[in-house]
Structure formats: C-alpha cells, structure tokens
Amino acid sequence: xxxxVALALAxxxxxxxxxxxxxxxxxxxxxxxxKPVRAAFELESGLKLRILQTGxxxxxLNRALxxxxxxxxxxxxxxxxxxxxxxxxxxxxEPYEPDALDAVPDRYELDPEHRVSPIDxxxxxxxxxxxxxxxxxxxxxxxxxxxxxxxxxxxxxxxxPATSTPGLAFLLATVARYGEPGWQGFWRRxxxxxxxxxxxxxxxxxxxxxxxxxxxxxxxxxxxxxxxxPAEVVFAGKPLEEAPTAVVEDSxxxxxxxxxxxxxxRNEAGARKLLEFMLSERFQADLPLxxxxxPVRDGVELPEAFRKFAVVPEKPLELEPAEIGExxxxxxxxxxxxxxx
Numbered sequence: 001x002x003x004x005v006a007l008a009l010a011x012x013x014x015x016x017x018x019x020x021x022x023x024x025x026x027x028x029x030x031x032x033x034x035k036p037v038r039a040a041f042e043l044e045s046g047l048k049l050r051i052l053q054t055g056x057x058x059x060x061l062n063r064a065l066x067x068x069x070x071x072x073x074x075x076x077x078x079x080x081x082x083x084x085x086x087x088x089x090x091x092x093x094e095p096y097e098p099d100a101l102d103a104v105p106d107r108y109e110l111d112p113e114h115r116v117s118p119i120d121x122x123x124x125x126x127x128x129x130x131x132x133x134x135x136x137x138x139x140x141x142x143x144x145x146x147x148x149x150x151x152x153x154x155x156x157x158x159x160x161p162a163t164s165t166p167g168l169a170f171l172l173a174t175v176a177r178y179g180e181p182g183w184q185g186f187w188r189r190x191x192x193x194x195x196x197x198x199x200x201x202x203x204x205x206x207x208x209x210x211x212x213x214x215x216x217x218x219x220x221x222x223x224x225x226x227x228x229x230p231a232e233v234v235f236a237g238k239p240l241e242e243a244p245t246a247v248v249e250d251s252x253x254x255x256x257x258x259x260x261x262x263x264x265x266r267n268e269a270g271a272r273k274l275l276e277f278m279l280s281e282r283f284q285a286d287l288p289l290x291x292x293x294x295p296v297r298d299g300v301e302l303p304e305a306f307r308k309f310a311v312v313p314e315k316p317l318e319l320e321p322a323e324i325g326e327x328x329x330x331x332x333x334x335x336x337x338x339x340x341x
Contacts (some may be wrong), residue, residue, distance in 0.1 A: 001110055002043060020269075020270055021047065022048040022267070023047045023048075023050070023074050023075065023267050024051075024073030025051050025073060025335045026063075026064060026074075026076045026262070027052070027078045027244075028053065028054070028055065028078040029053045029054075029055060029145060030056070030057075030078075031078065032290040032291050033051075033290055033334070034286050034290055037282060037283055040282055041277045041283075043071065044181050044268065044277070047273070047274075051273070052072055056165065057080060057083070058163075058165065061079060061087060064076050064087075064092060064262070065086075065090050068090060068263070069263060069264045071263070071264055072266035073262060074261065074268065074274075075259060075260065075261055075265070076093070076259060077259040078259075080165065080256060081110055081255065081258075081260065081321050082168050082169060082172060082255070082321075082328070083246045084116070084325070085262070085322055085324060085325025085326075087096065088111065089264065091196065091209075092115075093116055093260035093262060093263060094261040094265070095115050096260075098117055098272070098276045098279055100280060101114075101117060101279065103279070103299070104118060104296050104298070104305070108256055110256065110321055115260055117258060117260065118256050118257070119257050119258060119279070119296060120284075120294060121254060121256045121293065121296055122291075122292070122294060123167035123223060123226040123254055123255060123311075123316050124223065124247060124252065124255050125224065125247045125313070126141070126222070126223060126224075126251040127205075127209070127211065127221070127223075127224040127225075127245050127246070128140045128141070128211065128222055128245060129209065129210045129244070130211070130243075130245060132220035140220075140246070141221065141248060142247075142250065144174065144186070144250060147193070147195075148189035148193050152193065154194040154196075154219070155220055155221045156195045156219060156221040156222070157194065157204045157219040158198075159197070159198060159201055159223055160198070160199055160200075160340075161335055162198045163200060164200045164204075165201075166223050166224065166225070166255075167200075167223065169253045170223045170253065172317075172319055172331075173252070174186050174187065175331060184338055187335060188338060190339075196219060197339060201224065202222075209220050209221075209222035211232070211299075212245075213232055213235060213244075221297050226247050226252060226294075226313065227288070227310050228245075229247060229309045230288075230306050230308070230310045232244055234246050234289065237297075249313045252311075252313040252316040252317065253317045253318070254316040257293065260275075261275065266322075273325060279297060279298065280297075281299075281300060284297040285301065288303050288305075288310075289303055289305075
C-alpha cells in the first residue's frame, strides 16, 4: 500500500516537473528588449524568456519555415507585411486573438484570421544629411521624383531588395508610387544617375551615408527609417538641439512587424502569454528606444527624442500583402536585371 502511494505521488510530481518553465522567442538579430521589461514578463508569467536570434528578418523567416511543425521556439517575431503572405501560405502559425488587440487600430491588423498580430511599425524612408546640403547650398530632394535629377547624381545609396528588408521596402515604395511599368523606368533613370547598391542597411547607413554619427561615408542620401533621426540624437556623443538628418516623407513606405504563435510550439500557452505582453503598454513603451520603432498600441507615450525628431508620415506608401506576395519575387528579379546587370 505504501509503495502504491509513493508511486502515485511520484507520478504527480512527474506531471508538474514536465510543465514548461520557459518560453522561446524566435526572432531576428535586431530584436532588443530592455532588462526591466524582460524581467517584468518573467515575474508576471512565471516563465523564463529565452530569445533565439536567427539572422536578419528574411533569414529568420526562412529558418522558421524549414522547421515548420517542429519549431525551434514557441513564438516568432519579426515577420513584416512584405513577407507576410509567404508565411501565411505555409501555415506557419497557430491562430490566436490577443485580448490586447482591442487597443490596436485596425489599420495595423493585416490578418483577419489572427494567425499573426501587429507589434510595431517603422516606416522605411529616404534620409538626408542636412549639413551636407547646407554646406553646398544645394536644396535637398523633396520627393522620389527628385532622385533622378542630375543635381543628385551619385548622392544616393540603397540596399539590394534581395538581401535587405529596407531595400525591399524601398523597391515596393517605387512600385506603389509609379505602378507597372513605371517603376522600371524610374529605376533605369536612377541607375543612370549613379545610384550605389549595397547588400544591407548597416553598410549603407554606417559606411556609405555621410550623415551617420562617426561615418566617413560620402553619400548624403540613404534608404533608412523614419526613426533614424531620433536615433542620431540619442546616440550622439554630445547633446543636440536638432537631428543632423531628415526624412523625405514623400518616399516613406509602411512597414509593420508582426508576431505569431508557432504551430507545433512546445509551450503554446506561454507563447500566448508573451504575445499578450508584447501588446501591453509596458512592452510597447519600451519599443522606441530599444529598437527605434513605433508602438502600434493606442495611447502609448513616446519618448522625448521621438516626439521632437521622429516623423510619422500621414499617408505612407502601401501595397496589399497579397499583391506583394503574388509579385515580390518577380519584382526582385526584374529589379536585379535592370539595376545590377
């Protein structure tokens, strides 16, 4: 009898021991969360948060697709509207509608089936080195159209859309603005005006762009983010009264980052808790100075640097995710033929 009781108690203990004690967030290499906010989630949920960074956004998504059904983690963050259709077509996510979505405007919700939820937005825009133009008495470009003007020959650096998320967003901005086949003509003229193409954002912004803090770059126009000017202020070696860079609002393309519970997750309940937390005021308020993106939740107060120096375009360029999904690969192939060959 004592043996049976002992075995029963051991069995109960085994079930408790088998409950997940951590939740694994699979994400891109640019993901950052502050230590206090991470600790707050762990305290509230009783779970340890493990963050698995697997490359840039495109690489991270490819890896998640390769492990579909037997994922490396429980929740994926970093998918954006430009890659959304691919992930949904592959049935990567388990549907879940967070309660906190009630505080998110409808314009950020891209999946009516709630397989993914919006977490942040950060428009991709042309950025300018204000000092470079002032020193030369040259008016900076005010629109996409201006980039093909002879006055701006050799001044622009962009990223390859096949290897860079902002590079893809900028290509999509030109498709949204000029349509078919107008965007091809625009890029032909841009190539003739000596545009420089590099593989990724870091090379473009920190090595080639003249306006980045500490950069020895020579090109005063770059594809970056609407939040790049406040980043320049925050990371400046001395206090600045104004940002040294500016945004061309006419060029901005909306980029929304999303998260979803991975199908086959070992800790689906924990993934749901984390998704709810990522839409909470505490996490959303942490986004601007952690990843230099904007929160999607209504009513979240932005830090001073964002209030003073960030740009939120009133009417950013957009394309429907389905249209992007149907044409993205073709657009990239055509762009490659036009610009790189």
